[in-house]
Amino acid sequence: MKIAITAQEPSLDSLIDPRFGRAPWLMIYDPTDNSWHSIDNSKGLNAAHGAGIQAAQKVVDQQVTAIITGAIGPKAYRSLKAANVQIFHGAKGSVAQALEAYQTGDLAEADEDDATGGI
Amino acid sequence: MNQHVAIASGKGGTGKTTIAANLAFLWARLGRQVLYVDCDVEAPNGHIFLHPKIEQRLPATTTVPQIAKDLCGLCGRCGSFCHYNALLCLPDQVLTFPELCHGCGGCIRLCPHQAISEVPREIGRIEMGTAGSVNFASGLLNIGEAMSPPLIRSLKNSLIESDLTIIDAPPGTSCPVIESIRHCDYTLLVTEPTPFGLNDLQLAVEMLRALDQPFGVVINRAGLDDRPLLDYCLKEQLPILAQLPDDRRVAEAYSRGELVCSVLTDFQQLFAALLAAVDMVLQQKKANLTTGRAS
Numbered sequence: 001m002k003i004a005i006t007a008q009e010p011s012l013d014s015l016i017d018p019r020f021g022r023a024p025w026l027m028i029y030d031p032t033d034n035s036w037h038s039i040d041n042s043k044g045l046n047a048a049h050g051a052g053i054q055a056a057q058k059v060v061d062q063q064v065t066a067i068i069t070g071a072i073g074p075k076a077y078r079s080l081k082a083a084n085v086q087i088f089h090g091a092k093g094s095v096a097q098a099l100e101a102y103q104t105g106d107l108a109e110a111d112e113d114d115a116t117g118g119i
Numbered sequence: 120m121n122q123h124v125a126i127a128s129g130k131g132g133t134g135k136t137t138i139a140a141n142l143a144f145l146w147a148r149l150g151r152q153v154l155y156v157d158c159d160v161e162a163p164n165g166h167i168f169l170h171p172k173i174e175q176r177l178p179a180t181t182t183v184p185q186i187a188k189d190l191c192g193l194c195g196r197c198g199s200f201c202h203y204n205a206l207l208c209l210p211d212q213v214l215t216f217p218e219l220c221h222g223c224g225g226c227i228r229l230c231p232h233q234a235i236s237e238v239p240r241e242i243g244r245i246e247m248g249t250a251g252s253v254n255f256a257s258g259l260l261n262i263g264e265a266m267s268p269p270l271i272r273s274l275k276n277s278l279i280e281s282d283l284t285i286i287d288a289p290p291g292t293s294c295p296v297i298e299s300i301r302h303c304d305y306t307l308l309v310t311e312p313t314p315f316g317l318n319d320l321q322l323a324v325e326m327l328r329a330l331d332q333p334f335g336v337v338i339n340r341a342g343l344d345d346r347p348l349l350d351y352c353l354k355e356q357l358p359i360l361a362q363l364p365d366d367r368r369v370a371e372a373y374s375r376g377e378l379v380c381s382v383l384t385d386f387q388q389l390f391a392a393l394l395a396a397v398d399m400v401l402q403q404k405k406a407n408l409t410t411g412r413a414s
Contacts, residue, residue: 047204049219049265050205050219051204053204053207053216054204056207057198060207060209078214079207079214082207082209082212083210
């Protein structure tokens with residue numbers, strides 16, 4: 001199960017981006033071979049509307065099953081839920097730290113009422 | 120012959136509605152058949168000054184895609200085509216976000232399975248009536264709607280033919296403005312002598328030039344610090360059709376919802392001169408068209 005983490009730069013040391021749709025980068029982690037790759041999301045950063053939907057499409061196209069971010073908007077929430085992607089929010093620090101927090105169970109799974117309240 | 124004059128401005132609060140409503144009032148008083156159209160559908164305020172009697176209210180709709188699940192082949196073409204992210208193609212279904220749809224119909228044409236049809240969605244309403252001898256039309260976007268161009272299009276499509284149509288455009292230089300002023304015979308760009316007024320006039324001038332439409336400038340609240348604005352107009356060779364002085368009595372009339380022309384005779388003369396200047400441009404355009412046809 002691949003995991004996507006929203007990031008400000010395409011590196012593990014980068015700070016996570018607290019936004020989902022408008023994060024400049026999506027870092028994708030594949031636990032089966034412990035590998036990483038990055039996806040440029042700058043198009044979403046500048047989209048007038050629907051940035052969250054666009055990012056959700058990218059995540060789904062990569063067969064990601066969980067995302068880690070700060071907070072999430074209502075349309076992205078609906079999109080990711082429909083695609084059965086788990087949403088973990090309230091992440092802080094670097095991409096590596098966020099993944100660690102997820103692995104140790106420190107991140108909460110978002111539900112509809114608090115999806116945007118993670119930060 | 121039906122002619123359209125748009126009143127626009129890069130900056131909000133420069134006096135578009137004041138000028139549009141007063142011109143409509145004066146033209147009608149000269150015996151012209153005038154239709155005033157408030158295209159500032161997110162915050163229409165022409166009715167405050169023209170006091171129209173609304174005789175007709177219509178729902179305004181746009182069309183959005185509807186997906187027949189049993190026909191959909193999940194190919195993803197519709198989602199990758201849609202520039203506005205109104206469609207999300209998941210492995211087992213296609214989600215639609217009607218509030219993001221611009222109604223272009225592209226997804227419908229692209230779909231190889233004919234799984235997409237168009238359904239109407241109400242986005243606001245259109246009101247029509249009369250204000251004295253001025254015909255009045257206005258649009259009002261529903262609260263929470265993100266896009267006004269479909270409503271403006273719907274408003275312009277439902278208009279009755281008139282001798283002269285005055286389009287009161289929304290402020291700025293983006294899609295709603297372009298939708299409002301497209302196909303107009305002439306545009307008045309209202310500005311004010313402030314740094315913000317000048318900056319936003321420059322943007323509006325670029326927009327009109329990109330659209331290749333004729334326009335002129337009206338300076339409202341003239342007399343503040345005019346030099347930079349006048350220098351710019353001179354450098355760009357922009358015709359200044361009127362300069363309306365900064366005057367507390369105008370603000371007072373405005374605050375009471377009164378037309379400046381009906382209470383201040385000196386301003387009535389200024390507006391009459393502006394009206395004559397616009398009329399001259401329209402006559403010229405008409406004459407050019409006629410000679411163009413004859414040759």
